[in-house]
Every structure is written in C-alpha cells, then in structure tokens.
Amino acid sequence: DVKVTQSSRYLVKRTGEKVFLECVQDMDHENMFWYRQDPGLGLRLIYFSYDVKMKEKGDIPEGYSVSREKKERFSLILESASTNQTSMYLCASSLKGASYGYTFGSGTRLTVV
Amino acid sequence: QKEVEQNSGPLSVPEGAIASLNCTYSDRVSQSFFWYRQYSGKSPELIMSIYSNGDKEDGRFTAQLNKASQYVSLLIRDSQPSDSATYLCAVRGRGTGGFKTIFGAGTRLFVKA
Numbered sequence: 001d002v003k004v005t006q007s008s009r010y011l012v013k014r015t016g017e018k019v020f021l022e023c024v025q026d027m028d029h030e031n032m033f034w035y036r037q038d039p040g041l042g043l044r045l046i047y048f049s050y051d052v053k054m055k056e057k058g059d060i061p062e063g064y065s066v067s068r069e070k071k072e073r074f075s076l077i078l079e080s081a082s083t084n085q086t087s088m089y090l091c092a093s094s095l096k097g098a099s100y101g102y103t104f105g106s107g108t109r110l111t112v113v
Numbered sequence: 114q115k116e117v118e119q120n121s122g123p124l125s126v127p128e129g130a131i132a133s134l135n136c137t138y139s140d141r142v143s144q145s146f147f148w149y150r151q152y153s154g155k156s157p158e159l160i161m162s163i164y165s166n167g168d169k170e171d172g173r174f175t176a177q178l179n180k181a182s183q184y185v186s187l188l189i190r191d192s193q194p195s196d197s198a199t200y201l202c203a204v205r206g207r208g209t210g211g212f213k214t215i216f217g218a219g220t221r222l223f224v225k226a
Binding site for chain 1: 144145147149155156157158159162164201203205206213214216217218219
C-alpha cells in the first residue's frame, strides 16, 4: 500500500523552540506539499516542492522553511515556534501534472505552549 | 470572492437518499477538479477526479463538471451513515511548479440512519 508517512501524530512544543516535521513518501512522486488545516480556514498551503532541492512558497510561508534533499523526503521547519502555529499539519504528494490528485499523510497535530 | 466556494453545511440527508454537494470556482482556466473526503480527525482522501465537462461515475459517486458555469458537483447515491464526513472540493489550474491546487473549505455531510 502506497503511503505518505508523517513522523509524528501529536507534538507539543514550547514557544521559541525549533520544530522539525518530517514527511516521507514511497510513491516516487515529484511534487510534495505542506498544508496546515485550521477550523473555519480550511487547508492553507505553506510550501511546496516539485523537485529535489526545489521549493516554492505557498500562501502562508511566514515563520516556516522547508528542505528537500531527497525525492522521497520533505521536511517542514518552524524556525521559532509560536502559539499561532498550533495547528494540524498535513503533508501531501502527487505525480507531476495537472491531472493528478494528492495523497495525504495522516497529519501531525502540533500544539505550541 | 473565494477561489473555490462550497456551502459549509451541515448537509443532512436520510440513509438511502442522494446527497448533492456543490462547488464553484473562479479561475476559468482551471484544468482538473477533485473531490476529497475527510473523516473527523483524519486526513483528506481522494475519492473522485474529473477533467471534462459532463458526468463521471464511480460506484455510488458521480462527479459532474460544467466549465461554462464554473461549477462542479458530487452526487452520492444510496447514502450511508459511513458517508458522514466533510467533502472538500479542489481545483487545479494555473500556478508555478506543476499547477497549484486550491481547496474549498468543505461541506459537512451527515447521513441519518
């Protein structure tokens, strides 16, 4: 069964900490994405990558960075966690091309205290 | 105007009825259209994709696309309580890195036994 695996299901971090969220896919997908999902706001794109070492800002990149050193792995980094970054974080991947939908990971619920 | 609009619901239908979920989008050059199902506390799961005007059927699900009206819908026949979830409409069109997907905020569906 093909998968997008997120390293943690739940995380609790302190304000100011540097936080790493890891995502690994085994489908040889070119595109990978990081979203956050908040009640009433839906899915908001943070960053995406369409190739190794390539990254593009999404709609809400402030306070985040990403790394894609290998095709299968896409990491989201919160440089200095803040309480307004408490959210559900979803990683997704897809093949290149407009006709392909996304496969999502199971999500990481991050709480910043 | 939001780029992808859905009625937030909740939409409540009795078991066995047809559930009709609707979505409008603003970008006329959008190419691909998707429906995702998201159970409470879970990540979105791709259930349907459609690219051409008309209907596309898959089991109990039918996706309908009308590009002239910028309208896409999902019909669920013989609705079951297990269909109770939030349904996200997603539209893929212009954007960098292999086309950007815009998600609607979702419609909550309740199927009453």
